[in-house]
Amino acid sequence: MKPRTEALLRLLAVQASYTYERMAGIGVGHAAAPLLRDVFATRSVRERREAVARSADFFNSHPYLAGVAVGAEVKAEQDGVPGPVISRLRTALSGPLGALGDQLIWAGWVPALIGIGLIAAPWAGLWAIVGIVLVHNVLRLWLTAWGLDLGLREGLRVGGALQRSWLPRGAVEAQRVAAFAVGAALPVVAWQVLQHASRGEVGATVGVALVGVVLSVVPRTRVRVSGLRFGLLLVGVALLALGGLR
Amino acid sequence: MTLRLFRVDDRLVHGQVVIGWGRPLATRFIVLVDNGVCESDWEQDLYRMAVPNDVQLIFANVAEAAAHMVEWVADPRPGMLLTADLATMAALHDAVPALIRRINLGGLHHRPGRVERLRYIYLGEAEEALLRRLRRDGAEISAQDLPTTPAVDLEALLR
16 A cells, blocks of 8 residues: 555554543554654655654644644655754644634534535435535545645645635635524424424524523623533433423 | 733643634734744744734743833733743743732643643653742732633642
């Protein structure tokens, strides 16, 4: 198997050895190992071991974009960049790759696909779920390969290349699509859930939703409670309200 | 005082900082104090990418940060100051002790010679001594990765 293909497949499991000690570091090192073996084929074993150890050091980023870091550090090793500089490159890449990945994937295409799936579900049934899972995984594989190739091409210059690429703009646009898709899905889901509900049940649901909207704009709520806990709390209150009415 | 957070985090600018703290504190500028990053254009390019367009990212070395601290504290916009290690934060505190009263330990991760204190805080002996010295010099120090998690006082952290 070619080193790039092997690295790409390993990147799909980059979080398999996730620990608080090194976060995704071991996964990144594991993915970089076939490429480093190739790069250091004519150099000393000690140099290769040092490079592998460096690549398995602490690293935290978005898993789907970890290929950018793997590619960039392998290219930097190939170019003979000093070890401490490569370590700084890994640290500096963590934040941007995490932020761009969060925006593009967790706040972008994942909610967008969920919204589209929810809109399609009343008509397409289970095929709506199969469709969004397939699309998600095709996008994930393509993004990982794109990131790995970008890193392998650019090395230390990867920051400028990322800025010039489609990614920053794509992250913004993906969030807009997500907002539209989830917004469009809301009335469809509400119609599905409440079409046989009594007026009291509809009133209780709307009341809980309004309380949620009001509390979510209060600064103290945003500081003290995470979005997930806040959302789950509201769902719990809504279920209790509906249960009490039935 | 509008510099609302003085944070030590070896990842510097990342999601916990920009979203986790930045949004609830309504942060409009971030001061990144690091002698190495201050001289590296490609590192600055990368860190800028992790910050939203409406947040200003300022790079400074320790001497520049000490010189501009009064100005940043007087800035009406909410801001935060980041260093990647304790030594940099200690050097800054030594220069302007009255302006840095509270220090947040947000992320010091595994390295050879460090011991786990919290999942996101690993400390070596020299770093523990530095923290005790900073406390003696008047700094209030606690570990807290996100505003939604409880803060751990230095006393409990080193116990």
